Amino acid sequence: MNEVTQESEAEFGRKIISANDITKTYGSRLPFTRSVEVLTGASINVYPGEIVGIVGENGSGKSTLMKILVGVLDQDSGDVTRNGTIGWCPQETLLYDRLTVRETFRLFGTGYGLDEDEMTAAMDDLADRLDFERYLDYRVDHLSGGNRQKVNLGIALMHDPDVLLLDEPYTGFDWETYQTFWDLSEALVADDISIVIISHLLQERDRIDRIYELKDGTLSEVEN
Numbered sequence: 001m002n003e004v005t006q007e008s009e010a011e012f013g014r015k016i017i018s019a020n021d022i023t024k025t026y027g028s029r030l031p032f033t034r035s036v037e038v039l040t041g042a043s044i045n046v047y048p049g050e051i052v053g054i055v056g057e058n059g060s061g062k063s064t065l066m067k068i069l070v071g072v073l074d075q076d077s078g079d080v081t082r083n084g085t086i087g088w089c090p091q092e093t094l095l096y097d098r099l100t101v102r103e104t105f106r107l108f109g110t111g112y113g114l115d116e117d118e119m120t121a122a123m124d125d126l127a128d129r130l131d132f133e134r135y136l137d138y139r140v141d142h143l144s145g146g147n148r149q150k151v152n153l154g155i156a157l158m159h160d161p162d163v164l165l166l167d168e169p170y171t172g173f174d175w176e177t178y179q180t181f182w183d184l185s186e187a188l189v190a191d192d193i194s195i196v197i198i199s200h201l202l203q204e205r206d207r208i209d210r211i212y213e214l215k216d217g218t219l220s221e222v223e224n
């Protein structure tokens with residue numbers, strides 16, 4: 001093995017997520033409409049314990065990129081490597097309306113392979129930290145938008161992921177919850193968990209370690 005390869009392997013070991021030269025074009029939804037070329041060679045690295053922001057205009061492809069990083073959408077070309085467990089908070093909550101919050105945690109907890117005690121401990125801890133204990137027996141379709149987002153975030157966190165990918169997670173949060181969200185994020189980062197966050201809000205920039213801008217299908221790191 002030559003020196004360059006050894007060096008890149010050593011560096012690679014530190015990356016939680018590494019994506020190189022990702023391309024993605026959506027086929028046209030309707031006949032006679034054009035396909036949409038969204039990503040044309042996007043690359044990003046995420047290291048342990050950092051908060052990485054992704055900014056870009058509406059429709060620039062941020063959610064598409066995040067879905068590819070998570071692994072729920074396939075890229076057309078390029079590689080994604082994940083060195084840890086992932087928690088994902090999609091822009092539109094993927095929750096089942098007819099389940100209660102408690103049942104929702106059981107469902108996802110089972111999916112994550114947690115046992116009964118782990119599930120209950122994670123749910124109680126997150127309900128306390130995000131302040132939704134009193135809604136545990138509410139059906140999801142009876143929750144306010146902000147409380148659905150809290151549950152969405154709780155679900156993304158309940159299996160102690162190594163990296164949390166958040167697609168505008170605080171839509172609908174009130175100010176107090178927004179602060180709680182950032183306190184929680186700081187605690188996670190102190191535990192070496194990484195956070196990738198799609199954000200539109202300029203006032204958050206000082207909370208974020210590195211920012212990538214998505215423009216014309218590629219990512220470039222911008223001054224923070």
Ligand SMILES: Nc1ncnc2c1ncn2[C@@H]1O[C@H](COP(=O)(O)OP(=O)(O)OP(=O)(O)O)[C@@H](O)[C@H]1O
Pocket residue numbers: 026027029036038056057058059060061062063064065
């Ligand atoms: N399933 C799909 N099929 C076809 N086109 C799609 C699909 N999903 C997204 N697009 C298109 O791909 C482009 C990028 O969408 P995407 O949602 O990734 O952007 P975004 O940067 O997250 O936008 P926003 O800031 O508005 O949330 C848009 O032009 C969108 O219309």
